[in-house]
Each structure stands twice: as structure tokens, then as C-alpha cells.
Amino acid sequence: MAKDVKPTRKNLMAIEDRIELSERGHDTLEKKRDGLIMEFQDILDQAQDVRSNLAEDYETAQRRINMARAMEGDVAVRGAAAALKEHPELTTESKNIMGVVVPQIESSKVKKTLDERGYGILGTSSRIDEAAEAYEELLESIILAAEVETAMKKMLDEIERTKRRVNALEFKVLPELTTNQEYIEQKLEEQEREEIFRMKKIKAKKEEEEKAEREAEEAAEAEAVPADD
Numbered sequence: 626m627a628k629d630v631k632p633t634r635k636n637l638m639a640i641e642d643r644i645e646l647s648e649r650g651h652d653t654l655e656k657k658r659d660g661l662i663m664e665f666q667d668i669l670d671q672a673q674d675v676r677s678n679l680a681e682d683y684e685t686a687q688r689r690i691n692m693a694r695a696m697e698g699d700v701a702v703r704g705a706a707a708a709l710k711e712h713p714e715l716t717t718e719s720k721n722i723m724g725v726v727v728p729q730i731e732s733s734k735v736k737k738t739l740d741e742r743g744y745g746i747l748g749t750s751s752r753i754d755e756a757a758e759a760y761e762e763l764l765e766s767i768i769l770a771a772e773v774e775t776a777m778k779k780m781l782d783e784i785e786r787t788k789r790r791v792n793a794l795e796f797k798v799l800p801e802l803t804t805n806q807e808y809i810e811q812k813l814e815e816q817e818r819e820e821i822f823r824m825k826k827i828k829a830k831k832e833e834e835e836k837a838e839r840e841a842e843e844a845a846e847a848e849a850v851p852a853d854d
Contacts, residue, residue, distance in 0.1 A: 630805045632812030640809065644802045651794040658787045660723050665780045672773045679766045686759040693752040705753045708743035713764060725783045727776035732768050736761045 630636055693702050711734050718729045742757055 630809060632809045632816070634813070637806065637809045637813065640802055640806050644799065644806065647794055647799050647802060651791060651799065654787055654791045654794070657723060658784060658791055661725070661780060661784045661787060664722050665777065665784060668773060668777045668780060672770075672777050675766070675770045675773050679763075679770050682759070682763040682766045686756070686763040689752070689756040689759040693750075693756040696752045697750060701749065702753060702756070705742070705744040705749055705757070710743050711737070711741065715768065722776075722780065723783075725779055727779050728772055730768050730772045732765065735765050735768070 630640075690702065713735045714733045716731045716733075718731065719726045720729055721727075737757075739754065744753070
């Protein structure tokens with residue numbers, strides 16, 4: 626509240642400094658928000674492509690596993706899946722985008738050769754090979770989707786936080802500081818006018834007193850002069 630601020634020159638200078646700092650912060654945050662939105666748009670475009678590819682890979686994998694089950698039977702498909710010895714491995718790193726730390730997921734041992742899949746080549750058909758390959762590609766798409774979706778969520782959260790800070794400065798902090806500044810300036814002007822008025826009154830009174838003193842002196846001198854015979 627402006628009325629809670631003491632109208633002093635010191636407080637006025639402090640508020641002016643805060644206004645300048647807040648305006649600089651507001652400009653910086655606006656630029657950050659705009660940059661984040663641009664980066665988010667790029668990630669969103671990538672996410673749309675990833676989602677589309679993921680859906681296609683899922684449909685392909687489902688189609689091939691159904692074909693393998695139809696041709697080889699569930700027992701053979703489950704046996705081939707159980708033969709896998711080396712499972713995929715994931716490592717996570719991070720990168721910084723406009724101050725936002727987003728994950729980078731690296732995968733290994735996802736795609737495998739026929740020998741690395743563990744099941745006997747002679748005892749299975751190409752249908753199982755095709756199904757295995759399709760699910761390896763699907764897993765890679767899932768890993769990429771997880772990376773992109775997580776980055777998108779983190780970017781969106783940071784955009785919302787930055788927008789809230791921009792709005793707080795623009796619609797709360799700066800208006801309150803400006804109101805306080807105007808209040809102090811108004812009060813200081815009133816004090817200055819009152820001081821000028823007071824000084825004028827003092828000056829006028831002093832002039833009246835000096836005039837009265839001069840008139841008294843002149844009267845005294847006139848009485849001291851002897852009258853002519």
C-alpha cells in the first residue's frame with residue numbers, strides 16, 4: 626500500500642532503483658519466455674513426428690507378431706522371446722536448453738543380429754525374425770518418444786513459470802512500485818510547497834518586523850530633534 630511508504634527522498638530513490646531493476650528483469654524474462662516458446666515449438670514438431678512414427682511402428686509390430694503366432698504358434702513365439710540373453714541397456718545424460726535441463730536417453734543392445742537374439746535360426750521361420758525386428762524398432766521409437774515427451778513437459782513447465790513471473794512483474798510489482806513512486810513524489814511536492822509557503826510567511830513577517838523597527842527608529846529620531854524657537 627502506498628500509504629505505508631514514508632514519503633522521503635531516500636525511499637523515492639530506493640523505489641526508482643527497484644523500478645529500474647524490475648523493468649530490466651521483465652524485459653529479460655520476456656525474451657526468455659519468447660525463446661522458450663520457439664524452442665518448445667521445435668520440440669513439439671519433433672514430438673508430432675515421433676508420435677506418428679511410434680504409432681506406425683506399433684501397428685507394424687502388432688501385425689508381424691500376429692502373423693508369427695498364426696504361422697508358428699504361441700509356444701514358438703514365446704520360446705523365441707525367452708531365449709533373449711542380452712537385454713537393452715539405457716543411459717541418461719542431460720542437455721541445457723535456455724536454462725532448462727532436459728534428458729538425453731542413449732540406448733544400446735536394442736537392435737540385434739540373428740545370432741544375438743538367442744533362439745535357433747534353424748528352428749524358427751522368417752516370421753519370428755520379422756516380428757523381433759519390428760519390436761526392436763518399436764522399442765527404439767518408445768525410447769525416443771520418452772526423451773522428447775519429457776523434454777516437452779519440462780519446457781512447458783518452464784514456460785508457465787516464466788509467464789507467471791512476467792505477469793507478476795507486469796501486473797503486480799511494477800504497478801505497485803509506480804503507485805508508491807507517484808505517492809512519494811506527490812507528498813514531497815506538497816511538502817515542498819508547504820515549505821515554500823512557510824518560508825514566504827517567515828520572510829514577510831521578518832520584513833514587517835524590520836519595517837516596524839525602521840519606523841520606530843525614525844520616530845525616535847524625530848522626537849530627539851529639538852523644535853525651532
